[in-house]
Amino acid sequence: xxxxxxxxxxxxxxxxxxxxxxxxxxxxxxxxxxxxxxxxxxxxxxxxxxxxxxxxxxxxxxxxxxxxxxxxxxxxxxxxxxxxxxxxxxxxxxxxxxxxxxxxxxxxxxxxxxxxxxxxxxxxxxxxxxxxxxxxxxxxxxxxxxxxxxxxxxxxxxxxxxxxxxxxxxxxxxxxxxxxxxxxxxxxxxxxxxxxxxxxxxxxxxxxxxxxxxxxxxxxxxxxxxxxxxxxxxxxxxxxxxxxxxxxxxxxxxxxxxxxxxxxxxxxxxxxxxxxxxxxxxxxxxxxxxxxxxxxxxxxxxxxxxxxxxxxxxxxxxxxxxx
Numbered sequence: 329x330x331x332x333x334x335x336x337x338x339x340x341x342x343x344x345x346x347x348x349x350x351x352x353x354x355x356x357x358x359x360x361x362x363x364x365x366x367x368x369x370x371x372x373x374x375x376x377x378x379x380x381x382x383x384x385x386x387x388x389x390x391x392x393x394x395x396x397x398x399x400x401x402x403x404x405x406x407x408x409x410x411x412x413x414x415x416x417x418x419x420x421x422x423x424x425x426x427x428x429x430x431x432x433x434x435x436x437x438x439x440x441x442x443x444x445x446x447x448x449x450x451x452x453x454x455x456x457x458x459x460x461x462x463x464x465x466x467x468x469x470x471x472x473x474x475x476x477x478x479x480x481x482x483x484x485x486x487x488x489x490x491x492x493x494x495x496x497x498x499x500x501x502x503x504x505x506x507x508x509x510x511x512x513x514x515x516x517x518x519x520x521x522x523x524x525x526x527x528x529x530x531x532x533x534x535x536x537x538x539x540x541x542x543x544x545x546x547x548x549x550x551x552x553x554x555x556x557x558x559x560x561x562x563x564x565x566x567x568x569x570x571x572x573x574x575x576x577x578x579x580x581x582x583x584x585x586x587x588x589x590x591x592x593x594x595x596x597x598x599x600x601x602x603x604x605x606x607x608x609x610x611x612x613x614x615x616x617x618x619x620x621x622x623x624x625x626x627x628x629x630x631x632x633x634x635x636x637x638x639x640x641x642x643x644x645x646x647x648x649x650x651x
Contacts, residue, residue, distance in 0.1 A: 351475045351636050352473040352474065352475040352476065352631060352634060352636075353473050353474070353475060354471045354472070354473050354474075355474075356450070356473060356474030356475045357442075357445065357446060357450075357474055360442065360445045360446075361438065361441065361442030361445045361446050363441060363442075364438055364441070364442060364445075364446050364450075364454070364474075365454055365472075367434065367437050367438050367441060368434045368437075368438065368451055368454040368455055368458060369454070369458045369461075370437075371430060371433045371434040371437055371455075372386065372430060372434070372455050372458040372459055372462065373458070373462060374433075375429075375430045375433075376458075376459055376462045376463065377462070380463060380524065380574075380575035381426065381524075381525065381526060381575075382426060382427060382430060382459075383459035383460075383462060383463045383524065383577075384426075384459070384463070384521075384524035384525030384526070385425065385426025385427035385525070386426075386427040386430060386452075386455045386456050386458075386459040387456050387459050387460055387463075387521050387524070387525075387577075388425065388426070388427075388521070388525060389403065389425060389426070389427045389428075389431075389452060389455075389456060390452050390453055390455075390456035390626075390629070390630060391518070391521070391629065392415075392420065392421055392425060392487070392491060393449070393452055394508070394629050394630060394632045394633075395490045395491050395492075395508055395632070396415055396486050396487050396490045396491065397479055397481070397482075397486060397633065398479070398632050398633025398634055398635060399449055399452070399453060399476050399629075399630055399631070399632055399633070399634050400449050400476065400477065400478055400479030400633075400634065400635045400640060401447065401448035401449035401451075401452055401476075401478040401479060401643065401646060402414075402415055402478075402479040402481065402482040403415045403416055403421065403425070403452075403482070403487075404416070404428065404431060404448055404452070404646045404647060405482040405647060405648065405649065406647040406648060408648070411481075411482065411483075413483070413484040413485075414482035414483065414484060415482045415483065415484055415486065415487045416428075416482075417484050418484035418485070418486075418487035418488055418491075419487075419488065420487050420488065420491040420493070421487055421491075424527075424528060427455070428647075430455055431448065431451055431452060431455060431646055432646060432647070434451050434454075434455060435448060435451055435645075435646050438451065439644070444642060444644070445642065446474075446642065447476055447477050447478045447640070447641075447642045447643070448478050448642075448643050448646035449476035449477065449478050449479075449634070449635075449640075450474045450475070450476050451646070453472050453474070453476065453630045454472055454474070456626075456630075457470045457472040457626070460577055460622075460626070463524055463575065463576065463577035464576070464577035464578065464619065465576070467577075467578075467619055468577060468619050468622060468623060469623070470623045470626055470627060471623075471627070472627060472630060473627065473630070473631070475634070475636065476634045476635065476636070476640075477634075477635040477636055477637075477639060477640025477641060477642065478635070478640050478641050478642060478643045478646075478649075479635055479639075479640055480640065480641065480649045490504075490507075490508075492504040492505070492594065493594075494527075494531045494532060494535075494591070494592035494593060494594050494595075495534075495535045495592070495593045495594065496593065496594045496597065497593065497594075497597050497600070498597040498598070498600050498601055498604060501515055501594055501597060502515065505518075508629070508632045508633075509628075509632060510625070510628065510629060510632075512603065512604065512607075513607060513621070513625070514625040514628060514629070516598055516604050516607040516608065516611070517607075517611070517618065517621045517622050517625040518622070518625050518626070518629060519581070519594070519595065519598060520579065520581050520582065520611060520618055520622060521577075521622075522569045522570070522581050522590070522591075522592075522595060523569070523570045523573070523576070523577060523578055523579070523580055523581035524569070524570065524574065524575065524576070524577050525568075525569050526566040526567060526568055526569060527566060527567060527569050527591050527592075528559070528564045528565070528566050529551075529554070529555035529556065529559045529564055529565055529566070529567065530559035530560075530564045531591070531592065532551075532591040532592055532593075533551075533555050533556075533557070533558075533559055535593050536548075536551075536591065536592070536593060536596075537551060537552060537555070537557075538557070541593070541596070542588050542596055543588055543589075543590075543596070544587060544588040544589045547571075547588070547589040550571070551567065551591075554567050555567065567591070569581075569590075569591055570584060571584075571589070572584065579611055579612060579617075579618040579619070581595075582608050582609075582611040582612035582618065583612045585598055585599060585608050585612075586599065586608060586609065586612055
């Protein structure tokens with residue numbers, strides 16, 4: 329565990345040095361497309377106010393994009409004859425990942441205003457930022473830098489290799505986040521995004537309900553009434569990740585962790601070491617603490633392995649590479 333913590337610190341330092349040279353900056357489009365962030369926010373607002381779950385999907389979309397080949401919009405690419413298995417069809421993403429239609433709508437609106445200027449990767453980052461803003465009832469205001477370029481490749485196997493699954497323990501989680509330049513506190517803080525959204529029963533039944541675990545017995549019985557004992561692709565309902573304030577982007581998640589009323593092994597793992605348990609307690613008990621930490625961690629995550637210069641492009645259509 330100590331080695332994993334040291335690795336997290338070392339990789340984080342390397343990431344800071346790398347991102348300083350990547351050209352990302354707040355207000356990146358102030359000359360080339362000055363209204364882009366307003367345009368994206370207007371589109372996100374339309375969707376989130378109709379369905380809060382879409383907002384949760386947009387936040388998750390950025391996480392799943394950034395952890396696989398960096399924040400480059402590769403998760404948006406559709407299958408083609410040459411690449412029948414892109415990231416979006418990988419088990420961690422399909423069929424649960426949401427928000428693609430919001431990115432399409434935002435891209436269409438941006439292209440009308442500023443053709444060929446704004447990357448899909450930046451639109452994903454802006455949209456996730458805006459979803460957090462609306463779902464938090466305007467409490468989480470994030471200054472999101474721009475300047476990312478879109479990647480040209482997308483591979484389902486890389487999603488399996490890089491996205492931390494819900495059955496990870498604390499050591500696995502620390503290592504997974506450290507590999508992306510994110511430290512232990514980033515991991516704990518970003519896990520708080522589980523305060524919104526839904527999960528398929530298959531993501532937690534096998535290791536939380538079908539075997540002994542630390543899950544609260546009342547909560548376990550509630551879940552058993554909503555989930556089949558053996559979920560299958562044909563019978564795999566979804567449940568709220570936060571049963572208390574399911575549509576609010578708030579710190580309730582940490583209270584749920586402390587009460588053993590969380591879905592995933594990876595959620596429960598946050599209180600299995602003294603250091604991470606203290607972080608959970610602070611996020612749960614200190615007003616505004618988690619929101620402030622989340623803003624910084626979310627921007628840090630949005631800078632993971634970004635593509636600039638000749639490494640990427642600005643796609644005309646977020647679902648296909650340029651030809």
